[in-house]
């Protein structure tokens with residue numbers, strides 16, 4: 263059993279970063295994720311593991327520092343919140359194309375614009391449909407507990423390196439700010455220089471005859487298309503192997519509540535309340551938002567009377583749910599925006615109004 | 620014909636082994652080729668090709684990694700100094716440099732350059748000041764001189780509405796994190812020799828971890844200046860250099 267601690271989501275994420283053998287973190291303050299940089303600065307990871315922590319002058323600089331260090335084959339991470347993540351998109355697109363592994367967490371706040379510092383899930387489209395320019399995906403993990411903030415960091419680094427791709431943790435301000443009991447894993451050692459990937463990383467040529475270079479530029483269209491096909495094949499492999507989800511009381515369910523992150527937690531509570539009233543409600547919670555767990559919705563759609571999708575936005579994931587089930591079952595949506603969090607009884611009331619009457 | 624004369628002992632000029640054997644895409648007479656070759660000569664002479672990492676910009680020199688046989692990353696437009704910071708922080712024993720045009724470094728990338736310099740990051744930047752945007756076909760650069768014509772200031776740069784030329788080198792020299800700022804040129808053999816000496820120094824200062832170094836190179840862009848190679852170098856000599864005087868602006872030994 264690992265060490266048990268009571269921790270804030272953002273701090274748990276930061277502690278997990280150090281323990282995951284991360285080599286460098288570059289970040290810029292923004293609410294509601296500033297505790298990540300503060301926790302790291304306080305912990306002095308250079309002393310603990312030799313990990314670099316640097317406060318960059320902007321999110322643009324932070325993500326490009328990630329590009330540089332990640333391009334050397336090192337384990338690198340940045341975190342931010344919605345407006346900062348928007349600033350990072352150009353470099354994320356570059357890294358997806360040049361296949362630079364890294365881990366990025368967005369502790370979402372309400373938008374658009376400067377919006378609010380209160381929690382939101384308004385960046386689902388941005389995270390899952392590209393975000394930056396061009397044709398690419400990131401693996402997107404959506405934690406719904408502080409424990410998952412811990413686990414997703416370790417898993418995220420592994421996925422990033424396995425597939426040579428940026429991986430995204432899409433959390434919301436509430437998960438970042440809430441305190442929960444977590445079990446921490448033991449320190450994973452940082453990679454040695456000898457373990458850096460000589461096939462592609464810019465480590466210095468060493469004994470290699472030819473250089474490695476990291477680029478996203480392929481000016482001839484026929485060459486660029488080869489890269490595009492290669493990336494798309496990778497995404498198909500990821501879809502096949504890495505789709506993750508959780509189900510709750512689903513086997514006898516007539517109805518499904520679905521949502522991600524904090525929304526899914528509230529759905530579970532609402533489903534329990536519905537069951538007390540005699541309605542058989544279960545929950546599907548996608549853990550990977552990309553790849554989206556289409557198959558689990560398809561599996562149950564035929565025997566359901568309906569799905570209620572609950573999100574802290576105007577209805578984003580619901581599009582993927584509808585795409586998954588087609589006209590096999592009715593899909594309705596309930597959401598709050600602006601940093602408001604839906605309450606379980608609100609969800610139940612809405613459910614009864616739509617599906618039961 | 621004279622094949623029998625091509626022998627090692629007769630050679631007066633040779634491509635450095637650190638440059639790959641491919642033809643460059645640069646326009647005839649362009650300064651980029653000369654700076655690439657000079658830099659790779661220095662890397663070869665110092666014998667550091669196996670532990671040097673370069674960063675290419677967005678601009679005409681975006682393809683630098685096609686020519687230099689050292690590990691390289693290609694940065695988003697303007698972000699080379701942030702990429703180099705990331706590299707140097709996790710690879711503190713490698714030599715790291717960025718190679719950037721004036722648009723890349725002194726317009727879109729001013730922030731990253733200034734802050735890397737201010738933090739005293741231990742890498743150096745080669746700043747190609749050709750007074751114009753090359754790759755995008757001749758628009759106004761931050762370094763475009765007052766009155767100089769480009770496609771976006773066809774009647775000449777009007778400083779009242781378009782701003783003044785930006786002298787980033789002297790500005791960076793003010794920062795305590797900066798060890799060395801020098802301005803060199805590639806319009807003549809003598810100037811190229813001086814450039815080479817400056818590059819040797821920059822590698823040496825990096826080895827000593829003295830802080831950020833900037834080598835500004837006053838260069839040309841014959842294609843967009845719509846000049847022959849010779850005319851473009853005369854323009855550098857007669858118009859650019861008087862506005863961008865050559866020499867050291869700051870050295871670690873003394874201000």
Ligand SMILES: Cc1ncc(C[n+]2csc(CCOP(=O)(O)OP(=O)(O)O)c2C)c(N)n1
Pocket residue numbers: 677678679680696719720721722723724747749751752753754755760840
């Ligand atoms: C974000 C972004 N904005 C604009 C461009 C277009 N662009 C490519 S190169 C360039 C200017 C290059 O000029 P300079 O840095 O002076 O280098 P040169 O080509 O003269 O060597 C611009 C504006 C881009 N690629 N990316």
Ligand code: SF4
Pocket residue numbers: 644645646648649650651679749753754839840841842843
């Ligand atoms: S456009 Fe100008 S800077 Fe670019 S290669 Fe041609 S001459 Fe050189």
